[in-house]
Amino acid sequence: MDSKISNGIKISVETFYQSEFSNPLDKxxxxxxxxxxxxxxxxxxxxxxxxxxxxxxxxxxxxxxxEGVVGVQPVILPQQSYQYISGCNFKTELGKxxxxxxxENLNTKKQFDVTIxxxxxxxxxxxx
Numbered sequence: 001m002d003s004k005i006s007n008g009i010k011i012s013v014e015t016f017y018q019s020e021f022s023n024p025l026d027k028x029x030x031x032x033x034x035x036x037x038x039x040x041x042x043x044x045x046x047x048x049x050x051x052x053x054x055x056x057x058x059x060x061x062x063x064x065x066x067e068g069v070v071g072v073q074p075v076i077l078p079q080q081s082y083q084y085i086s087g088c089n090f091k092t093e094l095g096k097x098x099x100x101x102x103x104e105n106l107n108t109k110k111q112f113d114v115t116i117x118x119x120x121x122x123x124x125x126x127x128x
Contacts, residue, residue: 004117008041013119029090031121036083039076044106046075050099057094093123
């Protein structure tokens with residue numbers, strides 16, 4: 001698990017290879033990732049948007065941004081957490097992602113960035 005704390009928010013990431021949705025012969029590799037967002041501040045926050053940098057080991061680079069995560073803009077109360085699962089596809093057995101969330105302090109209405117740590121996607125057979 002990869003974790004990082006910035007601006008009082010802890011982001012933890014776990015990745016999973018999705019063999020049932022992958023086709024290595026056609027260079028299609030599907031992965032899931034589970035993210036936990038912990039609010040260690042003394043004020044509630046709202047996750048407004050996300051920005052991802054996605055790197056495939058063949059040199060391909062993509063950027064993805066949009067409102068919220070998995071269709072919602074969750075409010076996370078102080079000392080509470082929010083967790084979601086999403087996915088990403090690659091053309092190789094190895095890739096990585098990192099990025100940021102933009103959150104809003106609901107008490108002051110000020111927005112701030114939270115760093116999402118770099119995390120690796122790797123097929124189990126790549127390790128052998």
